[in-house]
Amino acid sequence: MLKLKFLKYKIRTFLIRDGLSTLFNDGPSKYRVYYLKHMGNWGTSARKQKELCKLLDQWAVHITLKCGNKPLSSSAYLDEAEPFLEQYADQDLVGAAGVLVQAENLRDGEDDLQPERGTAPCSPTTSLDVVSKTEGLVVFFPGIPGCAKSALCKEILEMPGGLGDNRPLHCLTGELIGGRYWHKVADKRKEEPFRITLADKNARNEKVWRQIEDICRTTKAAAAPVIPDSEGTDTNPFSLEALAVFMFRVLQRVNHDGHLDVALWNAGYVLM
Structure with a gap:
């Protein structure tokens, strides 16, 4: 991992x-x-x-x-x-x-x-005390398919005590929601602004980051990006080794909710 x-x-x-x-x-x-x-x-x-x-x-x-x-x-x-x-x-x-x-x-x-x-x-x-527990948190992933975001979200949800405080914790999976994903995130956060939201969807570009920024501003939440710790190259934010791991994970999938799995003939091309 x-x-x-x-x-x-x-x-x-x-x-x-x-x-x-x-x-x-x-x-x-x-x-x-x-x-x-x-x-x-x-x-x-x-x-x-x-x-x-x-x-x-x-x-x-x-x-x-x-x-x-x-x-x-x-x-x-x-x-x-x-x-x-x-x-x-x-x-x-x-x-x-x-x-x-x-x-x-x-x-x-x-x-x-x-x-x-x-x-x-x-x-x-004392870094855990910086974010007020009365405010919400949006955990998002500026990554690409195969970067283990769903596995990490599942692990967090199954951890006893969640992230270590008493704020409600929930996860919204992109493949299960479909279109207008970030609008759905915003609507859910307005229902319970101080909750911790795990945004299980790739947030790959600045347009999406702006949407997340708006969600945080309107629901009084902090944002925490999570990306693979990879040195990257001159032309790609990820190393070739990391990309190989991501591609391997995608090709190990079967019946993926988003249909990006071994059954897709150009899965590797879509990933790149």
Whole structure:
């Protein structure tokens, strides 16, 4: 089973990994133009841009000093990026102009940065206390078929105590709901906003992420993306090894609710 963990896909992949060639070939100033353009396209707020700019500027200084004239390979960037992000998140002061940012929120990603004035960041050992238990949670999967989302959802549902708090837990499976899946998620969440929703459906593009963002805003919920821990390549967010595992899983399916199984003649092509 591939290791799964929570992370912010956009920051790690688009701003750090995909910006390596610009940083090493064109320099820090062009790299800044690169990531600011992405933030503008995403509609990132001015406050969040300021916080992310500090992080990315420090990343640029750190990695160029460490690597010198030898560019960092995008296939090995996680070996450098993850220790840096951990170290950055553990700093006593994060942000500028006296704004403190919780380390756990930084690890979760750009959309969840929550600055607090006049208080110290929480210890990494208290991350479970960051999300209020009176609010809901949407767990979603920016992956592709075969990435084990259904198996993970089933495992969570069968765990004694669920995710460790008293909030109601439910799962909505895409193949069983059919069309207008995210509208159905929104309707179900409005019935019980503080519940934990496991969205068992691939959320592969930014249009879907925007829908999830709207659901979280209207039902007062946090969002937690789960993707396979894969280094990826220059052209694909997943490594070839991970893709092989995903394809193997799909070809092991029989009578799949979504009809993407061994009986489909072009199942591998659909996956890619």
